[in-house]
Amino acid sequence: MATIEDVAKLTGLSRTTISRVINNHPYVSEEKRKLVLEAMEKLGYVPNSSARSLRNQKTSILALFIPRITNPFFSELVEATEIAAAEHGYQLIICQTRYSPEKELNYMNLLKTKQVDGVILASIQNEWKKLKPFLQYGPIVLCNEFDDCANVPTVRLDQVYGGYIATKHLLERGHTKIAYCSGGYRSNVAQSREIGFKKALAEYKLTFDERYAFRDVFHIADGKRVFHQMMALSERPTAVFTGSDEVAAGIISEALRCGYRIPEDLAVVGFDNQAITELTNPTITTVHQPVKQMAQKAVDIIVEKIQTKKYEVKEIYEFPLQLIVRASTVGSELHESEA
Amino acid sequence: MATIEDVAKLTGLSRTTISRVINNHPYVSEEKRKLVLEAMEKLGYVPNSSARSLRNQKTSILALFIPRITNPFFSELVEATEIAAAEHGYQLIICQTRYSPEKELNYMNLLKTKQVDGVILASIQNEWKKLKPFLQYGPIVLCNEFDDCANVPTVRLDQVYGGYIATKHLLERGHTKIAYCSGGYRSNVAQSREIGFKKALAEYKLTFDERYAFRDVFHIADGKRVFHQMMALSERPTAVFTGSDEVAAGIISEALRCGYRIPEDLAVVGFDNQAITELTNPTITTVHQPVKQMAQKAVDIIVEKIQTKKYEVKEIYEFPLQLIVRASTVGSELHESEA
DNA sequence: TATGAATATGAAAACGATTTCATTCGTTTC
DNA sequence: GAAACGAATGAAATCGTTTTCATATTCATA
Secondary structure (H helix, E strand, C coil), rough: CCCHHHHHHHHHCCCCHHHHCCCCCCCCCCCHHHHHHHHHHHHHCCCCCCHHHHHCCCCCCCEEEEECCCHHHHHHHHHHHHHHHCCCEEEEEECCCCCHHHHHHHHHHHHHHHCCCEEEECCCCCCHHHHHHHCCCCCEEEECCCCCCCCCEEEEHHHHHHHHHHHHHHCCCCCEEEEEEEECCCHHHHHHHHHHHHHHHHCCCCCHHHEECCCCCCHHHHHHHHHHCCCCCCCCCEEEECCCCCHHHHHHHHHHHHCCCCCCCEEEECCCHHHHHHHCCCCEEEEEEEEHHHHHHHHHHHHHHHHCEEEEEECEECCCEEEEHHHHHCCCCCCCCCC | CCCCCHHHHHHHHHHHHHHHHCCCCCCCCCCHHHHHHHHHHHHHCCCCCHHHHHCCCCEEEEEEEECCCCCHHHHHHHHHHHHHHHHHCEEEEEECCCHHHHHHHHHHHHHHHCCCCCCECCCCCCHHHHHHHHCCCCEEEEEEECCCCCCCCCCCCCCCHHHHHHHHHHCCCCCCEEEEEECCCCCHHHHHHHHHCCCCCCCCCCCCCHHHCCCCCCCCCCCHHHHHHHHCCCCCEEEEECCCCHHHHHHHHHHHHCCCCCCCEEEECEEEHHHHHHHCCCCCCEEECHHHHHHHHHHHHHHHHHCCCCCCCCCCECCCEEECCCCCCCCCCCCCCCC
């Protein structure tokens, strides 16, 4: 309610001086500073954000694009991003694209209308050439997603390596018939993991068998369904690589219910290292993703880009994944952890 | 980059007319309207949000306060709230208080500085009297939380009833030694459920036994720990009421690992009806909370309050909970669902 | 003691929209 | 044919800050 003008009137000073006090600028006498501070307190004055944004051409708000927040991986990403943003004095607006290119494009207008200072894309639903024009309005940083065409900073995890170590682990344990489950087809993340999966197979002179491949497998229920599909194959796989712990948990749950033994009848490896991996019995071998570090880096980068105003720079920051060996692949044997 | 002034210059019209076109005001000739639209297109013009916010005294942003987003209950709440907000043309800023009163108070300044038009509190860490002063700057709506002192709209679930039906279900199945696990002590939600728990006991002439009570039990790991505490009691409970599915899952997981049978040795009821309830074996009897409806209502209400500018009104909207009976309380018997 | 630098302050112009109030036309109405 | 009205348009004020520029004062230096 109270404006800077009210404070000026009450103190008998000009708006300029009040502003100097607010922003800790030099050249204000200690006497006046105290006077101003008291008046602000008395009036309950606080600067109006919109006016500041307009004048300073910055909102101190970031937008984070995700498909949907109920996916635990993205919950964790949002949590970490919000904390990192707060550390830099930024608020975080959540944009759930729900896998819709139109919604994504629509949310992009937040950048165009200057409602946010920058966009972190943890989900891409459009081709880069559709997104690129927005770059003239502010920085865009890719986080956990990437696009070869995109000439912007990219913070990502080494998903090829993730697919590789998980698969290699299964191969080392003697499996040769390994099924493959992944989430979104179009997602770069899934594609990278598949490359790593194939790379590991190739090292063992094995080839990718499309009959063992299951795509668009996301949830617990999908895992349960896929389990039955796998068991219906003439040559049943003895191990399965999955793109998420939920799918792994679904497979394990259904397998146990049907009287199969894990890992003796089927070894299962998940992805994400979420809480459920410690819940199932056996616990789930999985791949840990350093989400917090990635989020922190993405925020650091975008804040820097906002300051320097250089948006079109292709920089890649990659974080390693880590295999966490648990019981779903090695049973009750003593198992050593692998890096 | 382009401003309304640029459009005015290009078309040879005044800013006023451009503004009329933007806001679909009457009294603009079709000829000029087209001219303006073309110019806007050509310049890539889009109105600046900060300028609009300043002039219109509204930001079209809501703040949602939650303790932390990785709690699946809150993930779901955020998802639903974001969708509902978008329907009304509002963006959503996420404020994770992480159970800290200071953080909460700090985020409240978003309202004071007019960075948001309203606040939805799905978590309260301060006494109402500390929060109340902010009411002069904009509406506050309580969602899933409540405070008897708070004279603001409150959207909530009937947690007393939730505690009651879950407990009654156990009582009906013959249990008399029922342990009680809850999350945050201070939380009104936990307190209400406890009232319902006690009410059900009372109907069966039973009294609450503090030795069977476990507080501050939140996660899977807490459930595992509590299981051992329960089993260490001289008179072991035969059933347990929990405040969350994760805790229930932790208890079940640990019980099975230690060779106990569920529900024969211990019947378990969870809360929230989350995905893991279908994952464990046995599946988990739980209480479904209509989160989407609640979130939708909270947004509808706050949008209305923003418009009417009447913030201090005590209105209560309550949604019912629903018991979902699964195997963790009735085993493999055929089980009928209860309302 | 005159000169220049450093300190302290304010007036007014931005920032980019919307809105109030005039003003200018045509039309209609009596 | 004058009065009244509605449609179309624009000038200027406004929203609440920050910043530029100018001015006044103090203080040290030659």
